Amino acid sequence: MAYITCRDLELGYDGEAVTGNINFDVCGGDYLCIIGENGAGKSTLMKALMNLNRPMSGEITFGDGIERNEIGYLPQNKDFQRDFPASVEEIVISGCLSKCGLRPFYNRAEKKMAEDNMKQMDVYDLRKRCYRELSGGQQQRVLLARALCAAGKLLLLDEPVTGLDYKVTCEFYAMLGELNRNGMTIVMVSHDLDEAMAHANKILQIGREQIFFGDKDDYLLSESWKSFHQHHKRHVIPGGIKA
Amino acid sequence: MSIFEKISIYFSYPFVRYAMVVSVVIALSASLLGVTLVLKRYSFIGDGLSHVAFGAMAFASVFKMINNNVIVLPLTILAAVFLLRTGKKAKVNGDAAIAIFSVGALALGYLIMNVFSTSANVSGDVCSTLFGSTSLLTLTAGEVWFSVVLAVIVTGAFIFLYNRIFAVTFDEDFANATGLNADRYNLIIAILIAVIIVMGMNLVGSLLISALVIFPALTAMRLFNNYKSVVICSAVVAVVCAFAGMMFSIAVSTPVGATIVTVNIIVYAVASLVRRA
Numbered sequence: 001m002a003y004i005t006c007r008d009l010e011l012g013y014d015g016e017a018v019t020g021n022i023n024f025d026v027c028g029g030d031y032l033c034i035i036g037e038n039g040a041g042k043s044t045l046m047k048a049l050m051n052l053n054r055p056m057s058g059e060i061t062f063g064d065g066i067e068r069n070e071i072g073y074l075p076q077n078k079d080f081q082r083d084f085p086a087s088v089e090e091i092v093i094s095g096c097l098s099k100c101g102l103r104p105f106y107n108r109a110e111k112k113m114a115e116d117n118m119k120q121m122d123v124y125d126l127r128k129r130c131y132r133e134l135s136g137g138q139q140q141r142v143l144l145a146r147a148l149c150a151a152g153k154l155l156l157l158d159e160p161v162t163g164l165d166y167k168v169t170c171e172f173y174a175m176l177g178e179l180n181r182n183g184m185t186i187v188m189v190s191h192d193l194d195e196a197m198a199h200a201n202k203i204l205q206i207g208r209e210q211i212f213f214g215d216k217d218d219y220l221l222s223e224s225w226k227s228f229h230q231h232h233k234r235h236v237i238p239g240g241i242k243a
Numbered sequence: 244m245s246i247f248e249k250i251s252i253y254f255s256y257p258f259v260r261y262a263m264v265v266s267v268v269i270a271l272s273a274s275l276l277g278v279t280l281v282l283k284r285y286s287f288i289g290d291g292l293s294h295v296a297f298g299a300m301a302f303a304s305v306f307k308m309i310n311n312n313v314i315v316l317p318l319t320i321l322a323a324v325f326l327l328r329t330g331k332k333a334k335v336n337g338d339a340a341i342a343i344f345s346v347g348a349l350a351l352g353y354l355i356m357n358v359f360s361t362s363a364n365v366s367g368d369v370c371s372t373l374f375g376s377t378s379l380l381t382l383t384a385g386e387v388w389f390s391v392v393l394a395v396i397v398t399g400a401f402i403f404l405y406n407r408i409f410a411v412t413f414d415e416d417f418a419n420a421t422g423l424n425a426d427r428y429n430l431i432i433a434i435l436i437a438v439i440i441v442m443g444m445n446l447v448g449s450l451l452i453s454a455l456v457i458f459p460a461l462t463a464m465r466l467f468n469n470y471k472s473v474v475i476c477s478a479v480v481a482v483v484c485a486f487a488g489m490m491f492s493i494a495v496s497t498p499v500g501a502t503i504v505t506v507n508i509i510v511y512a513v514a515s516l517v518r519r520a
Contacts, residue, residue, distance in 0.1 A: 050420040068422040087469035094410040098421040130468035150421045
């Protein structure tokens with residue numbers, strides 16, 4: 001039984017389909033990378049997995065004992081309100097909230113968990129600092145630490161490296177790879193083909209409909225990879241990262 | 244007679260003590276939610292809602308309702324829910340919606356008061372509803388208890404939901420994605436703010452209540468950069484300003500609401516200078 005099973009998904013906004021005929025599943029320990037052209041509906045798919053919007057048709061089922069409060073989410077590096085007064089530790093521990101149920105305050109185990117995740121993401125020394133004063137890479141590590149607090153088993157990431165420079169991007173992917181090797185299941189939307197191919201074990205490519213789903217090794221031999229890769233060689237991918 | 248003697252004489256009157264208690268508890272509850280509202284870019288909701296409450300109050304007083312709050316509170320809550328919930332996906336943008344409510348209710352309220360009022364002094368009535376007035380000095384013990392109970396409920400709810408309010412304010416998508424129902428908490432925030440506005444109208448009047456909501460929060464955000472300190476500082480600033488403003492207005496016979504807001508403005512200005520220094 002898979003963590004996530006998607007059958008015949010059709011996704012879109014306001015009654016207009018963006019993409020359809022999507023069938024895939026995510027099993028424990030997978031590192032699934034979702035790729036596709038701009039506007040192919042990658043983020044829409046991610047939002048549907050997150051229950052932030054409803055698919056137009058088809059179904060998403062969660063299985064293998066995974067609960068909604070065991071899923072962590074790392075959003076695109078959007079500009080949070082610039083004047084928001086929040087310290088790193090406040091943000092990280094807010095990831096534990098889904099585990100609280102009706103309890104109003106965090107217990108000791110959750111505080112410990114937040115501390116461990118800050119240490120793991122190397123932001124523990126920054127814990128008293130204000131989020132808005134951090135660099136882009138530091139901010140993204142803070143959000144990853146928060147996502148880890150929420151994620152028991154499954155981590156969803158939506159173009160996590162947008163706007164980060166090359167070195168920070170590499171470090172970030174290394175951290176994700178490490179997490180995956182330690183058993184975390186990862187589903188990521190990415191523009192960054194090279195990194196996707198380096199770390200992922202499964203690939204989902206979508207366009208107007210599903211183009212490919214399967215193991216990375218099979219994908220690398222497929223026609224869709226060749227044409228997609230050729231096409232992208234000629235373009236600089238948005239976000240400043242070259243494919 | 245020194246100012247202290249004067250103040251102590253005033254405090255021997257129960258109505259002065261009532262006014263003091265009510266102004267402090269209202270300032271406290273307004274400041275707690277103020278942080279959230281400023282951060283959610285809803286600074287003006289206090290203004291809009293207070294005008295809705297003004298309209299409702301005009302309506303209630305014309306029809307000689309015995310207890311104004313029976314109609315004012317539900318209508319204001321309704322408006323608050325509408326404004327905060329439609330903020331995201333409405334056809335009319337959040338700020339425009341607030342402006343529509345604010346101006347519309349003000350105009351209708353004044354119209355109703357003017358056409359139907361039996362009072363001889365309509366502009367006096369309007370003025371005191373907008374700017375607060377001696378009504379603060381005519382509070383009954385029952386009204387004081389009502390304010391205190393509401394303030395305890397608001398403060399209690401805020402403390403109880405503190406972590407959730409933080410999560411929903413900082414990143415609504417993440418909250419939703421991890422299974423927290425952000426809409427539910429936005430609804431609670433809307434109800435709480437409506438309750439505070441209606442309470443605050445007696446104190447500073449509908450025009451100045453948004454000052455009580457935003458100034459302590461802005462002052463605190465100048466001085467601190469984590470959420471917990473900002474909330475605590477905001478509450479302390481609000482209580483101190485309400486107390487000081489009340490004292491000053493008693494000692495020098497200035498209008499209560501306007502004085503409290505002026506003290507808030509001065510404290511904010513000082514905080515801005517401290518930040519810069």
